[in-house]
Amino acid sequence: MxxxxxxxxxxxxxxxxxxxxxxxxxxxxxxxxxxxxxxxxxxxxxxxxxxxxxxxxxxxxxxxxxxxxxxxxxxxxxxxxxxxxxxxxxxxxxxxxxxxxxxxxxxxxxxxxxxxxxxxxxxxxxxxxxxxxxxxxxxxxxxxxxxxxxxxxxxxxxxxxxxxxxxxxxxxxxxxxxxxxxxxxxxxxxxxxxxxxxxxxxxxxxxxxxxxxxxxxxxxxxxxxxxxxxxxxxxxxxxxxxxxxxxxxxxxxxxxxxxxxxxxxSSINPFYVLPGALARDAAGIGRGFVDSLTMGVGQFCTNPGLVIGLAGAGLDAFRDAAGEALRTKAAGTMLTAGIHKAYAGAVGKRNGIAGVRLVAQGGETGQGCAARAALYETDAATFLTSPDLEEEIFGPASLVVACRDEADLLAVTRHLEGQLTATVHATGDDRELAATLLPVLERKAGRVLFNGYPTGVEVCHAMVHGGPFPATSDAxxxxxxxxxxxxFLRPVCYQDVPIDLLPEALRDDNPLGLVRMVDGQLRAPQ
Missing domain, CATH: 3.40.605.10 (Aldehyde Dehydrogenase; Chain A, domain 1)
Known part of the structure; x- marks a missing residue:
């Protein structure tokens, strides 16, 4: 054909x-x-x-x-x-x-x-x-x-x-x-x-x-x-x-x-690294994060474009490991010339924002629409006062936000727009902070995942790939x-409609063999 x-x-x-x-x-x-x-x-x-x-x-x-x-x-x-x-x-x-x-x-x-x-x-x-x-x-x-x-x-x-x-x-x-x-x-x-x-x-x-x-x-x-x-x-x-x-x-x-x-x-998919998780394996999480960030040259709608953690040795270790891993990633071909141009422009814009530092870049660009990955860092105060940092960069770029304390972390979270995903890396030692964070993330994202990476969306009955605006137009x-x-469905009620005119799904003999709600009780087909 x-x-x-x-x-x-x-x-x-x-x-x-x-x-x-x-x-x-x-x-x-x-x-x-x-x-x-x-x-x-x-x-x-x-x-x-x-x-x-x-x-x-x-x-x-x-x-x-x-x-x-x-x-x-x-x-x-x-x-x-x-x-x-x-x-x-x-x-x-x-x-x-x-x-x-x-x-x-x-x-x-x-x-x-x-x-x-x-x-x-x-x-x-x-x-x-x-x-x-x-x-x-x-x-x-x-x-x-x-x-x-x-x-x-x-x-x-x-x-x-x-x-x-x-x-x-x-x-x-x-x-x-x-x-x-x-x-x-x-x-x-x-x-x-x-x-x-x-x-x-x-x-x-x-x-x-x-x-x-x-x-x-x-x-x-x-x-x-x-x-x-x-x-x-x-x-x-x-x-x-x-x-x-x-x-x-x-x-x-x-x-x-x-x-x-x-x-x-639009979604930047916040990626939380809590202290207990960082103490256990900051370097491993950093490397896994970079693999997720650069998958498909960052052109996934669930790409982790924002990392949030508490400032300190653990977050520093994560950042350093992620930067080292990122430098080994070769430039990749982006989908279209328009996407490549937009990515280059967004990275250039981010390079000019005061209070933001470039941590690492990937390998040099090749021919065609090839793009280098980029990792940046800033503090919570800069993020909260710089609307440009909330914009999605469609491609392999992410920003690490270092928060002074848990109050800072929650303030950044409450400030976020709607997201497709929110990822939390935590251990039992992080339970109290994770329990405080989870209800906020429920209001911000369509899918909340723990100790994993957001790229990769399973097609199944329980999956939600949506979220509050601007992740989607209908949360x-x-x-x-x-x-x-x-x-793509809407409800229709049938009142006193003759049995022979009712759709099969609603007839007394249940010819389609459906599980139905009858007088408030779920009933299996007879």
Whole structure:
């Protein structure tokens, strides 16, 4: 399946006619073939209209058919073989082994959501039988959650597979019963085409309604804004910058019918090193921290961009070990020329902030979009009075904040914006401080982890990949894990509806075999 420069509208692979754009190899700084046609306004409208037309048919399919569709997408993605990995490597500069793992993760999360669909818990089927003898009488009330409608999904730059065309947003929306219109990320257009065509083949093989999936290619913000503004779209999934996410939020809120935008945007992921942990193994934690910081050239949304600890010999030992480890790290190729330029600018800006000292840098830069890792240090007073130090640097840069005492540490923590993660390294000797810190971190982050490293997000039922603003635009949700499906659902109550008109999930005989809430009690299928 060679890359042809096409996008997907319904069941058609087409070339847009609003101009052309090429993918870019960040390792060589060279444009790649072929040229991709850009979507016109008519293309956006056609994709959204087909999605709207497909919605009622798709959402009312038997759960088994939706589940099998998700599994078939995974099968077709795996069937792309080396071609997909080679193209993704050329477009992103990411190592082949990383991309092979990411493809496996992409397919695993599709299969996870197939299981979620089969289990049916996401519908939250609830029955409160009529109580005609009660004063006042209670009518027969039944509730389930239904899909919102067609969803617009924006591919992310840093995960060309797992957060892109068939990534978590697409998988969870399709699982919920929502058709999807994807805007491919310009950094990996060929990768997007190959995956998009795998989804198309799966849709045809599973006899899905036309319009259940489309993928558009657009340059700049015009196509994306048109997609979010289209009246057929009922929700948005986005992973990217705060600026880009908030632009979509503004567009969605300005519509005649505002819609939810689930945007994952900005996080510096504080990394706490408490005294007991430092006394036990400051050097080991420092080395592990640097491995996490430089993983993927720091281009993970959970990258630990801030270290917080109490000033003293333990924190000094951590800093020295981290600096030594960092100097051995070779420069790495960043995903795009734009990301590389932004990283270089942010590091240059940080170098000019009074009260901030450069601890260490990684190896010299090579060709193309290569970047050096950087570690800085400052004190709590400087951090609290320097708003620029709170800004995310998307890349392998971090800042150590030395606090005078526990009050200082808690003041810094309370000052932080919302985060995707917060990491705490502690031992039993740190229990009192950790117990004081944990409730504050619960208010600040979507995931709190102890004695580990934040990079690496397990795809499972309990995972939360979200957090208070600006980590996300809606702290009540997650973009990874089984509960990501809840973003694209809403509750509907059925009052005194005749049994033969009720959806299967709410019928007395429970034909779907669901675990349901009946009169306030969980009941397994009989």
């Amino acid at each position: 060679p890359v042809k420069g096409e996008m997907i509208i319904g069941r058609r692979a087409v070339r847009g006619s609003a101009g052309t754009v090429r993918a870019f190899n960040p390792a060589t700084c060279a444009a790649m073939e072929p040229a991709f046609g850009l979507a016109t306004t008519a293309d956006v409208d056609a994709a959204c209209t087909l999605a709207e037309q497909a919605f009622d048919t798709y959402r009312n399919l038997q759960p088994e058919r939706r589940a099998r569709f998700l599994e078939t997408i995974a099968d077709h993605i795996m069937a792309t073989g080396p071609l997909l990995i080679e193209r993704a490597h050329d477009e992103s500069g990411l190592p082949v082994a990383r991309l092979e793992g990411e493809r496996a993760r992409t397919c695993n999360q599709l299969r996870l959501f197939a299981g979620v669909v089969r289990a049916g818990h996401f519908m939250a089927a609830t029955l409160d039988p009529a109580l005609p003898q009660r004063i006042p009488p209670r009518p027969d009330l039944r509730m389930r959650r239904i899909p919102l409608g067609p969803v617009a999904v924006f591919g992310a730059s840093n995960f060309p597979l797992a957060f892109s065309v068939a990534g978590g947003d697409t998988a969870s929306a399709l699982a919920a019963g929502c058709p999807v219109v994807v805007k491919a990320h310009g950094a990996h257009l060929g990768t997007a085409e190959l995956v998009g065509k795998a989804v198309l083949e799966a849709a045809i093989a599973c006899d899905m309604p036309e319009g259940v999936f489309s993928m558009l290619i657009g340059e700049g913000r015009q196509a994306g804004q048109a997609l979010v503004a289209h009246p057929a779209i009922k929700a948005v999934g986005f992973t990217g910058s705060r600026q880009g996410g908030m632009a979509l939020v503004q567009t969605a809120n300005a519509r005649k019918e505002p819609i939810p935008v689930y945007a994952e945007m 009540r949700t997650t973009s990874v894990g089984a509960t990501a499906i809840e973003r």
